[in-house]
Ligand SMILES: *[C@@H]1O[C@H](CO)[C@@H](O)[C@H](O)[C@H]1NC(C)=O
């Protein structure tokens with residue numbers, strides 16, 4: 012069977028070669044080609060490529076000790092599939108470096124494979140680390156939540172390439188497999204067209220790039236084996252904003268590559284030979300086909316379009332417009348003029364987008380209206396690549412310290428294998444497959460998403476000797492798991508009342524400890540409460556789907572014996588509220604507060620935009636923002652969450668829930684819920700953080716009782732500094748305070764439409780942090796990878812832009828790291844006893 016399909020594939024290559032002017036059928040042979048199956052005792056063959064064993068690759072790795080843990084290598088399957096690469100991992104507990112000698116300077120792919128699962132004693136789903144290559148920061152505080160391959164390309168101008176892994180405090184870094192492979196020089200040239208202002212962009216050669224999306228319009232997913240440069244392509248269905256009015260066309264054997272033009276290395280014939288086409292029913296139809304992608308704000312993107320006219324009967328019949336966001340980058344585009352009047356000829360064009368504060372990028376094609384031709388538009392393939400910012404970073408606002416001194420900490424790397432049980436699951440989760448599945452889940456709707464995990468299979472972990480026969484916890488890559496009731500009883504000392512850490516409408520929250528020492532927060536629902544049951548299910552559904560490092564993660568649940576128990580990992584530092592007032596905890600610095608607000612904003616932004624339908628939290632408050640041992644913020648408590656409006660509605664009508672003092676007045680008046688209700692509540696949290704007082708304090712004089720009203724009064728009179736937390740007086744730079752105050756004020760606008768989106772809020776808070784930091788950046792010891800160096804980027808984020816970006820609809824799926832960053836982090840919610848709803 013395998014042989015047969017190989018044969019077909021070869022035939023197809025031959026057929027397409029006959030139709031080509033130039034034959035590239037032998038493919039590209041990379042001068043530098045390092046393929047490593049990390050942690051593996053043996054070489055692993057994937058298609059025609061050999062990923063060498065960890066042993067053979069250890070000569071590239073510096074400053075580490077290796078320990079080979081028990082790995083059940085007898086589970087190696089015989090077929091060649093890149094899922095094999097996920098069986099083993101190398102775990103870095105200290106800064107570690109791979110150094111590769113480079114025989115030919117130029118651009119190199121760096122592909123990092125991650126399978127966040129339980130390896131030996133490590134639960135890698137909570138790993139958090141940074142990765143840099145040369146002077147580029149590729150990943151910053153990265154928490155791989157899903158099985159994924161991160162693809163970067165970096166131009167290497169020296170004779171070595173150093174890739175550095177730095178675990179975050181108290182965490183580890185890991186890697187399942189690594190590729191460093193030469194990229195043909197012609198793939199990325201120095202120039203592209205620039206969008207708004209339209210002109211020429213120069214300087215692509217030395218940009219580091221991260222692949223955000225690589226899409227085969229109208230065609231199937233293509234794996235590394237189908238591509239001469241071992242790239243993966245995904246189908247376009249799930250990026251389409253409107254699935255009506257489009258049709259897929261395929262004519263792969265017709266594709267030709269004229270000399271001097273695109274080659275199969277630019278994109279294979281399986282990409283050029285399929286397209287998504289506008290399906291017009293009559294000559295007056297006029298609509299666009301639009302694809303939407305989630306991107307990180309604050310970066311420029313290289314957008315590559317692949318076109319090939321496989322739809323026309325003769326040349327000069329196909330005219331259409333090509334848009335990036337609202338810019339018509341190729342009005343009345345006539346493919347014939349680009350391909351010397353030959354049909355079915357591969358053609359591509361590159362554009363660089365302007366810096367934007369939006370978290371979505373829309374690509375559209377639509378009929379030309381100026382020329383009276385039958386409405387038609389096509390797109391065959393699309394690539395979106397993130398470009399490094401002025402700090403050399405592809406990830407957030409941090410940068411690589413120019414001369415990073417080796418960590419004095421003892422550096423340890425470990426190799427561990429994965430148990431047999433996981434393998435069934437692993438085979439299913441190559442990155443393409445995973446993305447496909449996740450989208451499908453989103454499409455199926457929320458009610459289908461909480462499957463008892465114990466039947467799915469996954470990493471098996473025994474819960475201590477007592478339960479080791481038969482009772483295992485299986486951790487699928489993106490879902491929590493079902494715990495046996497006895498295990499929870501034991502972990503909570505049989506629901507010991509003295510272990511209660513919180514009480515909410517839903518029931519009590521207990522601290523729990525597993526046999527292996529893992530701390531938990533165990534939320535036990537009151538079995539009699541009907542409302543509780545609905546919220547129990549909502550919370551499992553929500554939490555199983557939403558994985559993000561700034562959202563609390565569910566690690567399991569128990570529904571035995573009519574129990575409704577949710578299990579989260581323990582959040583060491585409790586609620587944000589407890590750090591602001593009333594508990595005697597030490598006061599947080601302004602920077603810490605800003606970072607917490609930024610983290611929480613990221614979590615909410617993800618809820619609002621990460622999926623097809625926006626999810627509205629409905630109970631944003633400082634008691635629902637929890638802090639881990641590093642004071643990293645995570646948004647908790649989805650018991651009240653509701654998915655947002657359908658495309659044609661603008662709000663969800665619902666009974667008012669939420670917490671007094673944080674409630675959006677518009678929501679209260681009209682009982683209509685939008686994401687902007689969360690933005691309002693978040694604005695109240697911002698003032699709470701700044702002023703360190705309760706949002707409602709009846710003991711104060713009348714005009715001070717309600718914090719939102721009180722703070723707005725001072726903000727509007729430009730004297731906000733009069734009412735800030737006394738601990739912060741003199742410690743906030745005026746610019747930072749001004750930005751922060753403006754941001755909070757905008758959030759509290761009376762009408763939702765006037766409030767910024769969470770993405771805009773996030774951007775502005777980051778800017779407020781930079782304004783605070785800019786003065787403190789001269790301590791070289793301290794700045795590691797977290798401080799800003801260099802000049803501030805221009806304030807493209809001002810609120811003047813917010814209306815356009817706020818109108819961007821949530822996209823169906825993302826491939827950016829922040830959206831997938833998961834943490835099996837510790838959580839407990841509803842834990843403040845006095846907190847009512
Ligand atoms: C593993 O692969 C490397 C590189 O292809 C090769 O030199 C080595 O002999 C292989 N080792 C085994 C045990 O096959």
Ligand SMILES: *[C@@H]1O[C@H](CO)[C@@H](O)[C@H](O)[C@H]1NC(C)=O
Pocket residue numbers: 016017020231232233234236237281
């Ligand atoms: C991709 O490659 C695999 C393995 O060679 C092959 O079975 C499959 O048919 C190819 N897919 C396409 C669309 O060419």
Ligand SMILES: *[C@@H]1O[C@H](CO)[C@@H](O)[C@H](O)[C@H]1NC(C)=O
Pocket residue numbers: 297298299334336337338375377
């Ligand atoms: C197509 O999209 C562009 C850019 O968003 C927009 O300006 C244009 O009006 C759209 N055309 C139609 C017919 O919707």
